[in-house]
Amino acid sequence: MSIEVRHIHKSFGPVHANNDISLKFDDGRIYGILGENGAGKSTLMKILSGFYLPDSGEIFVDGKPVHYTDPQGAIEAGIGMLQQDPLDIGPFTVLENFVYGRPDGALPDWQAAREQLQQLSARFHFDLNPDVTIERLSIGQRQQLEIIRLLALGVRVLILDEPTTGISALQKSVLFGSLKRLAKEDGLTVLFVSHKLEDVLELCDEVAVLRLGRLVGQAKLPVTTDELVAMMFGQELAPPSHEKVAPGDVVLEVRDLTVASHRVTVEGLNLQIRAGEVVGLAGLDGSGQELLMRASVGLLKPLKGRVLINGQDMTGRPFRAFLEAGVGFGAAGRLEEGLVSGLTLTEHFALVDPEQRAWIDWERARAVTEERINHYNIYGRPDSPIETLSGGNQQRVLMALMPSSPHILVLEHPTRGLDVESARWIWEQILARRSEGTAVLFTSADLDEIMTYSDRILVFYAGQVTEVTEPESTTVEELGHLIGGQGIRKEAAA
Amino acid sequence: MDELARILGSIVSNATPLVIASIGETITERVGVVNLSLDGSIALAAMVGFVTAYLSGNALLGLLAGTVIGMLIALLIVVANIELKQDQVAVGFVLTLLAADLAQFLGQDYTRIPGPTFPTVPIPVLADVPFLGQIFFRHNLLVYFSFVLLFGTWFVMYRTRYGLALRAVGERPATAFARGTNVNRTRYFYTAVGGAMVGLAGASYALAIKPGWANPPVMRGDGWIALAIVIFGGWHPFRVAFGAYLFAGLRALASTIQQQTDLPLVLVNAVPWVLMILTLLLVSGGFVERLIRVAPGPVQRVLRNFLRSEPPAALGAEFSRE
């Protein structure tokens, strides 16, 4: 089934999220929809799948104009979308989720649905037990369920919005395998939205690139990464320069530290981080690196050992005391821990005003906010509620909220979910502070990021720590082995 | 043995309005709406139900009138919420007070007079089953209705596609919309159904369980109890009904104790409330989680499913499309 959009416009208030977009997608092919955060990719896809109505423009299916006004209508027209955060119901079982929305009678045929579910998941090697609740599934499994649910509804155009964020490498290869089969064997049209170049290069037949609401380029693969980056950003980008800074005094020290969660224990860790040093923590999620991070900022009480900031013993002191001692902390869950959903930008800046007066001077707060918005290039207004900003802009706010010259920055996944340009911008900010002597401790799931920016790397595997002192002479493969737990024994033997 | 069956039978009968009201509220909350007005709507429905039955001489007509009252009050809450963007809890609370006062005021000339009631109708054959017959099958029609309501609600909720839509709307309206459910219409419908059950529960006091009307009303406080029972029951019809029977049982126990000792009445009457608060603390505190964790592995999953008591995630939240 081919699908075409012509002259699509969509605005949200002053934001022109889709500006005169015309595109055609043929069956049997996989299309990458590329663009940085806020480019308008999700908006276009939501229009295609009936979640949003375009302000103007038309949609054609197999050359005929179609008019649907809700997702159900789009599905009847053969177009289904897997949202970035899969739209399912947490307490429902997998089977209930699969059945909900099917055009059955009052009493669904549960047995037939169960068989269809099992058949489809077997075909694509998905791992879905019909009787467990959605809450117990990983994001990857929830995506798998959405995909087969849409297939069972007979969609011929499958849209996936950023499906590779938050799933494991194995789930990703299973996903890519099934998308290729759907396109080649079943002749589906697949639209794959992403800001990750390598995913698009690996999977797609063609790409369309959006920038600031406009279609700025189209290409058949193969194309080079550089060409795509040039289309996405208008120019080619090199990582920001980062010369080593001569390390200064010890800023953070942990002595014989033991920290534990219910999953993992880190025992007897000793570490010193000096001013101007960047230390990256690598490891699979939950290998102990987050325990060290949280203990270093006073959010987790060590079972044993000491934590020192600038030589001062901070063990057992509250988070607030760490902040006052010059620690800046960026939490992984931006909207859960770092920012307050429902508060505006101005309110956020008023909250961290160093002069904690009982009455807020709103005029001053607003002025500060406007200055920060300019300085940090934030796409938003002082009275925008924080949750209406895109992920990249939220991360910028988080950076802007940090003290301007902390002794140490402790950052959990500082660029998770961001596009190349936003990530690069965040690092420019971090490195600018480092050149003034700030030490940096960060975690990332992106090995390239860790290799690029770290002066030293600590690899965590099941609570055991291996130090890599010379990232320049280490390869990603070697690091990967350490993360997977291979090589720890070798090191011990050597 | 006969004595025990008789006591259990009367507990089943006395629990009936609580069962009906709390299942009604379960339906309403499951679709994402809190009807906080229960204590007031039950009283007003009881009064209107009694007066209608008294004036018309027809208990069924009274029941119908009470049902309509409950439905209208619930609809006020959901209209105020969806159309006027008012907070459900605030509106519900105001309506509680308003309805209770209205009941006392309008009903003042009809207190302590006999009126039509629903007679006991033993169910042929079943009523003669030893023991169980006495407990379950020698009652008035409203008691039987509560049984049908209980199983019917469970069946619709967990076995039909309407039930999927109902639960989805209360849990994640955006998903419900994506699956083709009309979120607001679904909320209107099930809030009305739930409210109707609350009204019916109110009328069933006046026309069957504690016949007549009085100032202050005999069922005062039961609306709040029903709201607590919904939480205790984890928004699941069977557990909710279990909670209602448990509470009626505790009440019966308290009144027996009171008759056989010379403890002050007020103190004994307070016992079921205190026990209710304790059970609420138990189910909502970290206690359950600790209890589950010490259980052996395979039992954990069963326990967790049964004791799970998360409120519907979209309870009280508004839904709009963009």
Ligand SMILES: Nc1ncnc2c1ncn2[C@@H]1O[C@H](COP(=O)(O)OP(=O)(O)O)[C@@H](O)[C@H]1O
């Ligand atoms: N529901 C909405 N309300 C207001 N603004 C929105 C909404 N959805 C998207 N936007 C804005 O439209 C722009 C494009 O967003 P989006 O399509 O989500 O981008 P992408 O998916 O490419 O990251 C952004 O500036 C975003 O803030």
Ligand SMILES: [Mg+2]
């Ligand atoms: Mg998006």
